Amino acid sequence: MKGIDDAALLERARRGDEDAFSELFSRHQRAVFRYAVYMCGADAADDVVQDTFMNVLLKSGRYDASKGAVISYILGTARHLMLRRLSRSSSIPVGEFTEDLNLEGSIERETPLDDFARQETIEVVRAAVQSLPPAHREVIVLCELEEMDYAEAANVMQCPVGTVRSRLNRARALLSRKLGGVIQ
């Protein structure tokens, strides 16, 4: 199964091939899970992963290879499901972070105390990402954490590439401001 591309795996999984499904799931569940954690919270992430893969498996005929990679299709499906949840939930309060932690330095040091500091810094960064407005949080998750290019992210977000670019710039500016004490 390792050498089979995603599209073929999806096709086989839809025909009931459990090995193909497991391989597809193992390749992409983490991306969906992370996307869900940032957009809906950790409590809902398992449900989002399950609903997303159910949807992808049972709604046959919707994947169009000419419109993008399977991962874009899967994340697009996840996005559609999460939008419903986001529309029901209240917005996360925006917080400011002022702790004076040096990320670069802490990554390079190796003592247990520094590991702790590094982990603490990462949690601060994670919280900053989670405190962004949903549209900006989403573009950070897709472009920065998933390392998707603008076109792939635009495919998932169903918007023009220019919107992805400008939203990412804005999101990075917001993050820089929130993390002022951490990354200066």
Place this chain on the structure above:
Amino acid sequence: MTTNDSNGRDSKLNAAMRALAEDDAKLRSSPDVEKRLLSELRAYSRTRRRRTWLGVSSVAAALLLGMALYVWRIGNRQPSDTVQSPSAPEAAITEVATEFLPLPYYHVPMNTGSTVRIQVPATALVSFGLAPNGFREGDGTVQADVLVGDDGLARAVRFVRPLRN
């Protein structure tokens, strides 16, 4: 803010994002999610196989009925000898029938039609999702009325259960 300040902050933000992405590598859904999905996939595959089997069986039953009708039309030029009207008073007293169930040509318009009584294997009844209990004759067949249009195409079938005292 100078350009150098801005570049420095950008590279530190990039480093922060990389560190976060690396740390996120440990994120994964619960193992139960995959188990539940596999279970759903199995159930879905079973349902689909059953649906396919029913579809094939329905077509086979329709073909069987069509062949029976063809044999009857070729071999018997006096329908009144073999054709019974289930709506006749005596039939209504001695038997009960299901609703007419559509066959593949049910949507083709017809001017007039008539019913033809034939015997088919009990599996034909099962292929329509009906239980053969009570319908089955001693030889494993069931009686059916086929609604045939004036163009010779079978439109629908109903299964007949004799009333036994």
